[in-house]
Amino acid sequence: MVASGDDKYSGPPAHVAAFLLLPNLRALYAWKAGDSETKDEDDPDAFFSNLPPRSISVEAVELRCAKLFHKHFSSLLSALTPGKLKTFQYEIGNSWAWTIVHHGRIMEALKPHYGTLENLELSHEDFYPYEYEGDDDILNIVPVSFRAFEKLRKLKVAPVYIWGHEKIRQGENGENTGEPLKANPEVTKPENREMLWKALPSTLEELGIMRADNAGRDESHISSLVLPALHILLDHASESFPLLKQIYVSFSTQDQTLEWLTDLHSLAVRAGNLGITVLIEITNCGYTFDSPAERRWGWYEDVEWEECINNLGNRLPRMVVAEQEDLFETLRGYGVPLPAEDDPEKGGEEPPMELAND
Numbered sequence: 226m227v228a229s230g231d232d233k234y235s236g237p238p239a240h241v242a243a244f245l246l247l248p249n250l251r252a253l254y255a256w257k258a259g260d261s262e263t264k265d266e267d268d269p270d271a272f273f274s275n276l277p278p279r280s281i282s283v284e285a286v287e288l289r290c291a292k293l294f295h296k297h298f299s300s301l302l303s304a305l306t307p308g309k310l311k312t313f314q315y316e317i318g319n320s321w322a323w324t325i326v327h328h329g330r331i332m333e334a335l336k337p338h339y340g341t342l343e344n345l346e347l348s349h350e351d352f353y354p355y356e357y358e359g360d361d362d363i364l365n366i367v368p369v370s371f372r373a374f375e376k377l378r379k380l381k382v383a384p385v386y387i388w389g390h391e392k393i394r395q396g397e398n399g400e401n402t403g404e405p406l407k408a409n410p411e412v413t414k415p416e417n418r419e420m421l422w423k424a425l426p427s428t429l430e431e432l433g434i435m436r437a438d439n440a441g442r443d444e445s446h447i448s449s450l451v452l453p454a455l456h457i458l459l460d461h462a463s464e465s466f467p468l469l470k471q472i473y474v475s476f477s478t479q480d481q482t483l484e485w486l487t488d489l490h491s492l493a494v495r496a497g498n499l500g501i502t503v504l505i506e507i508t509n510c511g512y513t514f515d516s517p518a519e520r521r522w523g524w525y526e527d528v529e530w531e532e533c534i535n536n537l538g539n540r541l542p543r544m545v546v547a548e549q550e551d552l553f554e555t556l557r558g559y560g561v562p563l564p565a566e567d568d569p570e571k572g573g574e575e576p577p578m579e580l581a582n583d
Contacts, residue, residue, distance in 0.1 A: 226522075228256040232534045235259025235322045238293055242272035245281050245304065252285040254522045256533040259292040259322025266296040273297040276304035279337075284311050287522060289536075290318030290350050295327055299334040307341045312524055314381070318350030326355065327365040328386060339373045344524055346381035348435040351477065351508060355390055366390035370424045377426045378468075379524065381433035384451060387421050393446060413449050421454035422461050431471045432458075436508070438476040447476070448485040455492055462499055471502050473543060477509035478561055486552055493546035504543040507561060 227244055229236030238258040245253060264271070273296070281304045293301070298315075305313075313335070317326055331347065347369075349355075355366050368389040371380060384393060425432065437451050455472065462469055474489065486505075493503035520538030522528040541559050549555050 226254045226256070226530045227258065228531075228533045229258065230534070231257070233321055235261075235290075235292065235319045238291070238297060239272040241288070242276055242297075242301065245276065245283060245301075250281075250283050252287075252523075252528075253283055254287045254528070254530070255289065255291060256536060257290045257319050258288060259319045260294040260297060260324045262323040264294075266294040271297060273300035276300055278303045279306045281305050282309040284309060285314075285344075285523070286310070286312070287314040287316075287346075289314070289316045289522075291315065292317055292319055292322040292324045292326065292354075294324055295330040295334070298331065302334040303337060305338070307338050310338055310342060312344040313338070313342060314344075314346035314348075314524070316346065316348045316350060317354050318352070320352065320354060325365065328367050328369050328389070329365065332369050336373075340375045342374060343376055344379040345371070345374070345377060346433075346435070346524075347386050348381055348383040349385070349439070351436065351439075353385075353436075353439045355385065363390050368392065368420060368424070372424065372426050374426050375428070377428055379431040379433075380425070380429060381435050383435045383439065384437065384446075385439075387424055387454075388417065388450070392417055392420075393450070418450065418453045419457055422458040422465065425458070425466065427465055428468060429466055430468045432469065432473075434472070434474045436476070437474050438481060448488060452485060452488050452492060456495075459492070459496055459499060459501070462496075462501065469501055471504065472496065473504040473506055475506040475508050478507055478556075479509050483553070490546055490549070490552060497547045503546045505546055506543050507539055507541055507556075 227236070227240045235257040236259070238255075238260055241253065241255050241258050244250070260266075260271075267274075271294075283305060286301075286305065302313075315331070335342070335345075355363065366385060366389055369386050371377060371382075434451060434455075437447055451474070458466070489503070489505070496503045518538040518540040519529075519532055520526065520536045522530060526538070541561070544552070544555065546552065
């Protein structure tokens with residue numbers, strides 16, 4: 226485990242490169258490793274250029290709340306041995322790491338592992354990290370496809386990787402005006418709703434939609450884009466994704482009415498009839514509960530380390546949606562803060578308690 230000791234600024238990513246050289250290392254986890262515009266991609270102290278291609282036999286790498294120069298990211302992926310590396314997780318984060326993100330270059334760096342990687346996460350921290358980059362930089366936040374992966378079994382992906390920035394956002398992208406960006410009404414077009422299933426490989430067994438509530442920073446996007454896209458995925462499940470057995474959706478309850486959970490329950494029942502389990506994971510419980518939980522590590526977050534500053538987690542288990550007769554009541558029972566009834570600033574009247582069974 227390589228963790229930054231600063232709450233605000235990221236730690237030197239050179240530590241990631243250096244520790245990868247340890248013999249017999251099976252897994253490496255890094256918290257807040259980030260490059261900065263005050264450094265150069267060719268900085269000799271970065272260590273990444275010292276990693277020979279296909280020389281590292283690590284099985285799992287998790288970079289959480291991280292942001293690397295693309296040259297460093299590419300050197301890292303090049304040094305990891307295809308076939309040995311089974312799990313790679315890259316969660317973009319830390320707004321104080323002034324490094325441009327380019328989805329196309331991330332996928333290009335992953336190319337050596339297209340034929341062998343089994344588990345992949347491309348996500349971002351709870352805060353949407355792209356909105357105040359320059360106009361030209363925002364054009365780099367494009368939709369990507371995962372169909373080139375030949376053995377990918379498990380995928381965690383944030384909506385911005387499926388639809389890109391322009392599809393789910395609109396407004397003054399390059400200016401920090403302090404105003405939230407508006408949702409893009411074009412997301413309701415049928416061709417946009419089909420982008421999810423068309424981006425996935427046929428080998429998929431598990432799919433996680435991470436930070437679902439950050440798709441446009443408007444929970445209506447879950448109803449107008451994410452859930453319809455998942456319904457279309459189910460339309461093609463038997464033919465295109467015969468191995469798919471699990472879908473889970475991660476989201477925050479902050480400032481949401483959560484009316485869309487009723488629609489998610491209907492989708493979960495439909496998926497169950499196809500042999501697919503739908504689960505939810507709430508991401509903001511560490512911020513709202515009296516005793517914040519430390520977020521764990523690994524694909525299923527079952528690896529525990531010492532505390533990392535602000536690595537807040539979730540005391541709730543993942544919930545199987547179709548098994549809940551009254552999901553809102555279940556969430557209340559766990560102490561999840563839900564919008565107050567008839568509170569106009571929280572979305573008005575609270576959603577109905579009963580969830581449909583079909």
